[in-house]
Amino acid sequence: MLMKILEKCRKRSRLSKEEIVYLLSRTDKRQTEQIFAAAREARQSEFGNKVFLYGFVYFSTYCKNDCSFCYYRKDNENPPRYRKTLEEVVETAKELRESGIHLIDLTTGDDPYYTGHPKRLAQIVKEVKEATSLPVMVSPGVLDTEGLKLIRDAGADWYALYQETHRKSLFELLRLGQSYEERMFIKAYARDLGMLIEEGLLTGVGDTLDDRAHSFGEMGRLQASQLRTMTFIPQEGAPLEGDENPPFEDELMNIAVMRLLFPDALIPASLDVEGLEGLEKRLMAGANVVTSIIPPRKGYAGVASCEHDIDDGFRTVEGIQETLGRCRMEKATAGEYEKWVADRRKCRKTWSSIKCG
Template sequence: MNVKDIINKLYEVNSASKKELLYLLDNINEGEKDYLISKAHDTRMKYYSNKVYLRGLIELTSFCKKDCLYCGLRRSNKNAQRYRLDIDDVLECVRKGDKLGYKTFVLQGGEDAYYSDEIMINIIKAIKKEFPENAITLSLGERSYESYRNLFEAGADRYLLRHESASKELYESIHPGEPFEERFNCLKNLKEIGYQAGAGFMVGIPNQTNEDLVNDLIFVKKFAPAMCGIGPFIPHKDTPLKEYKHGSLEKTVICLAIVRLLLPKVLLPATTALSSIDKNGRNAGLKAGGNVIMPNLSPMSVRKKYSLYNDKAYILDEDAEYRKLIEEKVKEAGFEVEVNRGDNIDFIK
């Protein structure tokens, strides 16, 4: 067994065993990493060409009932600045985004009971009434099957629920009182209802091993999400895990590339977290098979209040000039911004 043979197998048949994936993570050197990235790039070019899809991110609320040990929005963080956007705030963001060419809007927030089904249905229907061709992605955490179904029937197209870790002990070590099984049951429900369901994991969680990362890779291969959000673990300064180092760009990029080979058609974001740990992080993610970026459309008055982790990159993209700058940066990296909904190709009707 050698690393290059495993990479070639991933490229040719989009599969590898647990043993092979672990060997790859344990033994990959710099030259082999470059080879892996080149194969991931070839795969994204085969299915999506050099297109990069933009999603306009709207951070709905900084309230959260959960108490995750690394997240700045955790309910026990007394220093957190809390806010909620109302329907008028959201529509203003959407109108601005549509003018800038964004055809997908991501409504993301903490798990905030204020956003009942009734309120969310009103928001979704208002967006769809004004922009019927645009896609809506929700990322609002764990909800009931009935709630997910209600929001889907109101017009939501996609739902992103990162599983964070597919290792039970590791997952529960950073999510106190949150059963591992509930997160995975939610993902199953989302897919069953008909969402373009997204999962994803963090790289560099305290005490995470390569065996844990292999569990994540095997899970996403089996679950086959429409989108997979992978980013480095970054703790917030006002949380119990504040002393831990963030995950590495190199290992995150390796995982991105492997996921691109395991799931050739997946939509794979180059996340804000990558830009937060390295100024070249987004480009590194794109070159490793990433094909989605999510510029922030939230009101400037609340952006710093949505503080998930330390040193979050605050990208000013509130006007057309910055949209142009995004395109220029993407072009410099060798890619091209595509202005459409950017559906996973298995979901295009």
């Protein structure tokens, strides 16, 4: 059955939900390797051996929300709280550009200082864009429609807003007190404004195989251009602190199956889960973007692994080179990434995705 499903993927035929669940449920090493190899083949046919690198600037760790899985939730007194100045953000973005990254990912908690005053956010986007000439992703939490227009007009190419799960009952246990519909609406609105969307799944938090397959269908319907999946890591001071550390295999399988379903999407291998140590297996599962590259010793945090590998300089362009070489991948040029973004924004209606369910 596995070979038949992989052959359908090669032909880019629609998979049923049952077939997707079948892929996700493989645990035998020989079979998982076959799935990862098929995912790498799909990536190769769309992107060759090129990988895109994202610099991560987490410029405000304040948040008004209380997500049950998150270290930075409002009620947690443990995390460092900071709000970097405009000058600090621009300087960091310039430094990241010099190091060779392709995109600046400007992230905050859901901080009312910005979400309530989106002009402040737009000013940061504009100045980072002017200083670096790089594509910019903005991940500020839920904005209103006017706020979105402001950041788009300031030059934001991407809007990232993770649902974590598309099973509403689970969403309500994770994103406490937040509206599922509002989050989905504003992403679709950003897409219709011409921005690219990044959607994200958290795995290992009670999500079933069926939930994960359901999410892939929703991500396709959203026409998200970048699909992220990360493993839940229990966080000190959060309600799910006492949960067991889930294995990383489900995240790897999510990456591979998303690659098979959406061969032309960007799929990150995040350094924010296991640091540099986990990069190779994520690339070998079919990822084609390295995210959470952070300048060392500048006082910037990661999200899920807030300090891991940052000040050692392993989460840098230089720090990942050896791993890229082992995976026979190489950094794309800035022009290649910019062209991909421009083409994708122009040709949204022709995306070759949604082949599930």
